[in-house]
Amino acid sequence: MHSFDRIDDHEKIVFIHIPKTAGTSVNHFFRQLIGHDRVGWLGIEFNMDELPLAERMGEFRIIGGHFTAVQASRIPFPLIRFSTVREPVSRVISYYRHAWGIPSEAKAMELTGDILTDLDKKFGSLVTNQQCRFLGIREGQDLKEFFSANDKLHVYLVEQSGQMLKKIASALHLPMHEMPVENVGKGPLIEPTPAVVDKVKSITKRDEDLYEFLLAN
Numbered sequence: 001m002h003s004f005d006r007i008d009d010h011e012k013i014v015f016i017h018i019p020k021t022a023g024t025s026v027n028h029f030f031r032q033l034i035g036h037d038r039v040g041w042l043g044i045e046f047n048m049d050e051l052p053l054a055e056r057m058g059e060f061r062i063i064g065g066h067f068t069a070v071q072a073s074r075i076p077f078p079l080i081r082f083s084t085v086r087e088p089v090s091r092v093i094s095y096y097r098h099a100w101g102i103p104s105e106a107k108a109m110e111l112t113g114d115i116l117t118d119l120d121k122k123f124g125s126l127v128t129n130q131q132c133r134f135l136g137i138r139e140g141q142d143l144k145e146f147f148s149a150n151d152k153l154h155v156y157l158v159e160q161s162g163q164m165l166k167k168i169a170s171a172l173h174l175p176m177h178e179m180p181v182e183n184v185g186k187g188p189l190i191e192p193t194p195a196v197v198d199k200v201k202s203i204t205k206r207d208e209d210l211y212e213f214l215l216a217n
Contacts, residue, residue, distance in 0.1 A: 004154060007080055007171040012057065014072050015064035016083040017042075018134045020095045022158050023064070023084070029165055030062045033174055041065050051075055069136040069153065079152060082168070085131050086158040087211055088204035089197055092119075092127045093190050099123070115190055119199045129206040139206060143213045157214050 007013060015030070017023030030039045040046050040057070042065025050056045052074040057063060063075060072081060086094075096115050099105040110122045118124065129139075135155065137146055147153070156164040169176045190196070201208065 004080070004167070005171060007168070008078070010078055011080045012060070012075060012077045013062045013168065014075065014079050014081045015062065016069055016072060016081060016134055017064055017066050018083060018085065018131050019066060020091050020098060021084040021086045021131075022161050023066075026084070026161065026165065027064055029177075030064070032177060033165075033169055034061055034172070038062065039064070042067055068134045069150075081153045082164060083135060083153070083155050084158050084161055084164070085155055085207075085211055085214060088131070088207040089192065089200045091131070092200045092204065093192055093196070095127060096123065097190055116193075116196055116199060119196070119203070124199075124203060127200075128203040130204075131207045132210055135210075137206070137210065143210060155214060157211070 013030075015023065015026055017026070027039070027041055037059075038061040040060035040063045042048065044065075045060070046056060048067065048071070051067065051071060054076045057075050057077060063072075069081065072079065093115070096111075096118070099109055100111055100113065109118075109126065111118050112121075115123075119127075135153070136150075137143070147155075154164070166176050
């Protein structure tokens with residue numbers, strides 16, 4: 001999964017940004033690494049409809065954002081893909097706090113301010129095994145076989161983000177610098193009560209399998 005030591009010049013570096021897995025910090029790191037004009041981020045430099053446009057995507061060396069692996073496959077260039085995965089309970093709670101702190105997102109997700117209530121509604125459906133869904137891992141799919149079949153997909157734990165970025169910088173023959181810490185949730189702190197933890201675990205079992213697999217490998 002992490003066995004790469006070079007990135008070919010013709011390959012686009014793609015970062016699949018699963019929500020609340022340090023992707024904003026990764027975005028800012030990439031811009032410092034190779035320059036703002038060589039990084040394209042969904043919702044900033046381009047929109048989803050532009051992913052399959054060679055002329056548009058050809059402007060960027062690094063392409064990232066909140067798109068899935070399936071959506072990334074529409075980019076009409078050879079790709080080497082990266083992503084980061086987070087422990088599911090902490091990610092879901094962080095996501096809720098982040099969304100609740102932004103009125104437009106809270107409204108779109110129909111949040112009530114009670115995470116336990118909202119885990120049974122729209123927000124719960126959104127975060128159910130969301131990390132696996134972003135990466136294209138099907139229910140019941142053998143994880144070892146999945147990664148063997150996707151040798152151009154490199155997935156790291158969030159706590160290994162620095163290691164991932166160091167390897168990318170090295171493969172591009174560029175100097176490493178510190179990874180910034182960005183986009184910390186501004187909503188109220190949420191107490192991870194046993195009921196909340198149990199509910200999150202019940203809807204993220206596949207994500208937990210993925211997290212444990214990456215821990216062991």
